[in-house]
Each structure stands twice: as structure tokens, then as C-alpha cells.
Amino acid sequence: MVESVNHPAPDQLLKSLAKELKNPLTLIARQAELEAMQSDEKAFDSIRQAAEHSLKLVDSYLVMAQSEYGQVQLPLENIGVGSLIYDVVQEINPYAKQHKILIESDVQEHLVMTHSLGLRTALWCLFKFVFDSSAASEKDHGHSRVLIRAKKHGKEQVNVSIMGNVNISASDLTLARKMQGKSHLALSVHSQTSGVQMAIADILASSIGGGLGVAKSGQLRGLSLSLPKSQQLQLV
Amino acid sequence: MDTVDVLIIEPSKDLSLVISQALTRKEISNSIANSAQAAISQADVATPRLIILEILMPKHNGLEFVYEFRSYEEWLNIPIIVYSQISKKELDAPSELIEEIGVKKHFYKPTTSLQQLVDCAEELLV
Numbered sequence: 550m551v552e553s554v555n556h557p558a559p560d561q562l563l564k565s566l567a568k569e570l571k572n573p574l575t576l577i578a579r580q581a582e583l584e585a586m587q588s589d590e591k592a593f594d595s596i597r598q599a600a601e602h603s604l605k606l607v608d609s610y611l612v613m614a615q616s617e618y619g620q621v622q623l624p625l626e627n628i629g630v631g632s633l634i635y636d637v638v639q640e641i642n643p644y645a646k647q648h649k650i651l652i653e654s655d656v657q658e659h660l661v662m663t664h665s666l667g668l669r670t671a672l673w674c675l676f677k678f679v680f681d682s683s684a685a686s687e688k689d690h691g692h693s694r695v696l697i698r699a700k701k702h703g704k705e706q707v708n709v710s711i712m713g714n715v716n717i718s719a720s721d722l723t724l725a726r727k728m729q730g731k732s733h734l735a736l737s738v739h740s741q742t743s744g745v746q747m748a749i750a751d752i753l754a755s756s757i758g759g760g761l762g763v764a765k766s767g768q769l770r771g772l773s774l775s776l777p778k779s780q781q782l783q784l785v
Numbered sequence: 786m787d788t789v790d791v792l793i794i795e796p797s798k799d800l801s802l803v804i805s806q807a808l809t810r811k812e813i814s815n816s817i818a819n820s821a822q823a824a825i826s827q828a829d830v831a832t833p834r835l836i837i838l839e840i841l842m843p844k845h846n847g848l849e850f851v852y853e854f855r856s857y858e859e860w861l862n863i864p865i866i867v868y869s870q871i872s873k874k875e876l877d878a879p880s881e882l883i884e885e886i887g888v889k890k891h892f893y894k895p896t897t898s899l900q901q902l903v904d905c906a907e908e909l910l911v
Contacts, residue, residue, distance in 0.1 A: 570871055572797065573896045579803045582899045586810065604895040666874070 616756035623664035631658035649659035656699040662778035667757035674746035703749035712771030791815040792833035821845035
């Protein structure tokens with residue numbers, strides 16, 4: 550008699566795989582860093598950045614999986630969106646410079662009710678998505694422009710938009726949501742990205758109390774995270 | 786009694802060698818232990834001034850190891866840098882407890898460069 554076997558659910562297996570990937574990727578990144586220190590060879594910087602990018606993607610997936618598959622509610626707290634954006638921009642700037650992308654900022658400080666790590670991860674994913682799309686397009690004076698904007702929208706919302714040369718419309722976003730999981734299909738014929746980062750950001754947006762939409766400013770197009778403004782108590 | 790600047794407690798042999806070489810470049814003497822038991826033996830041979838520790842170790846939880854390590858009087862005050870695959874949030878231990886066991890800094894491996902780790906070690910060894 551054949552025993553029935555309980556196989557792990559695909560999402561659990563994927564989560565375990567993601568955790569497992571961190572070890573070899575960390576080793577590649579740190580070994581490349583050490584070689585770069587010792588030999589000053591540019592190739593090692595590229596290897597290191599590729600490994601760190603992969604690590605970040607794996608980590609982004611795990612943060613998303615924690616809320617989505619782990620059915621854990623990411624706890625919401627009051628966050629200063631301007632300071633958080635500043636940190637993310639500092640982190641992603643070296644990648645931007647390497648790919649000749651100029652980040653412009655139009656950010657107002659607002660308190661939002663969200664999850665800090667979830668928002669950082671979502672912003673990182675959106676930046677990467679917009680960078681990867683923008684890098685493929687024509688460059689302005691040798692550089693692509695990416696604009697990050699944080700502004701209040703009505704009384705109860707703050708919108709954080711990341712825009713570049715991204716050929717995306719609201720119907721593209723709807724289509725991408727239907728295609729979720731089919732990451733080998735390009736989001737748009739003008740994009741060289743599979744949209745995985747966008748998919749992760751989309752799922753994270755819901756779990757951190759927000760939503761994802763499209764954004765535009767002049768010639769620039771991209772994506773926008775809408776977040777609830779923090780409702781502060783007014784003492785009379 | 787012999788001393789060494791840093792004891793690296795890291796289950797990955799390859800990664801422990803990378804950390805060791807990075808420290809050696811800065812003339813920071815170091816020894817490697819790839820398990821909790823090896824760490825106790827190494828510390829016995831040469832007392833470290835600082836420990837770099839991966840919490841996720843096979844067969845032995847890193848925090849339990851620290852408690853055991855601290856039970857020896859001569860190792861009570863050695864500062865610790867945690868350099869781990871689990872983040873501070875995932876560790877889910879109160880910060881007072883972490884401070885109490887002498888952890889001076891917690892670095893998350895995927896997002897911490899070797900340079901940051903070495904710089905922190907240099908600061909704590911002054």
C-alpha cells in the first residue's frame with residue numbers, strides 16, 4: 550500500500566527556497582567585495598552589485614510573503630514618509646549612478662499610517678521597476694530622469710509617486726495584475742522588465758494600508774503608492 | 786594568556802574566511818570557529834577582545850551559546866557584533882535582553898557590506 554505523502558505547499562517551498570538563496574548570494578557579494586578591495590578590479594564591483602541586487606529581490610519577496618502567505622498582518626505605525634524616502638534614495642543611489650539615472654526629489658514630509666519595512670521594500674521595488682524601464686529608453690543628455698514625489702492628496706491620503714520613462718497606463722496595470730505569477734511575460738512591449746518588482750510592490754501596497762496606481766508628470770510616467778495619512782489626536 | 790582581537794563564529798567556512806581576510810587586511814588579528822563547540826575551544830586557547838557571531842548555527846542557537854559563553858567569568862565582558870542572516874526584527878528579542886548579553890551591534894548580512902562590518906570591529910576594538 551502506497552503511503553500518501555504530504556508535500557509542502559508551493560508558497561511555503563518558495564519561501565524556504567528564498568531563505569536558502571540568501572546564503573550563497575551573501576557569499577558571492579562579500580567575496581566579490583573582498584576581491585574588489587584587494588585588486589581594484591571593476592569586474593568585482595559588477596559581480597557584487599548583481600549579487601546584492603539579487604539579495605534585495607529575495608528579501609523583498611520574503612517581506613511580501615510574510616504578509617501574503619504567512620497571513621501575518623504587518624503592524625501599522627506612524628511613519629515620516631519624507632525621511633523614509635530619503636533613506637531609500639540613499640540606498641538606491643549607487644545603482645542609479647551606475648545606470649546613468651538621475652533621481653530628482655519633490656518630497657514633502659507627511660506622517661502616514663503604514664508599515665516601515667513594508668513601505669521601504671515597496672519603494673525599493675518601484676524604484677527598480679522604474680529604473681529598469683527607464684534605462685531602456687532614450688536618455689536625456691546621457692542620463693535618464695526619475696522623479697520621486699510625495700504629496701498629500703485630499704485630506705486623508707499621501708501619494709508617493711516614482712516616475713521615469715515608463716510606458717504604463719491604468720489598463721497595463723490591470724493586465725499586469727491578471728498576469729501575476731507569469732513573470733516571464735513582459736509588462737509592456739516598451740519595457741525590458743518582467744514586472745516582478747511591480748507585482749511585489751502591488752501586494753505589499755495592500756498589506757501596508759495603501760494601494761498602487763499609475764502616475765504621470767509632464768513626460769514622465771510611473772507608479773504611485775497611496776497611503777493613509779496618520780490621524781493624529783488633537784488635544785483641546 | 787594568549788589573546789586575539791576577534792573571534793569569528795560563523796558556520797559557513799567560506800564566509801568565515803572572507804571575513805577573516807577582510808579583518809587581516811586591516812591588521813586585526815582573528816581566529817575562526819565554525820561551530821559553538823569550536824568557539825569555546827578557540828576562546829580557551831586565545832581570549833578574544835571582540836566576537837563576530839552568526840546566530841543561526843546548526844545544532845546550537847546562537848543566543849543560547851552566548852549565555853553559555855557568558856557563564857565563564859573571564860569571557861563575561863567581551864563585546865559581540867551579531868552578523869546574521871536573520872534581521873533584528875526576525876530575532877524578536879527585547880533590546881534590553883540583547884544589550885544585557887553584550888551585543889553592541891546587530892548587522893543583517895544581506896544588506897551589510899564587509900567594509901561596514903570591519904569598520905564597526907575597528908571602532909569597538911579601540
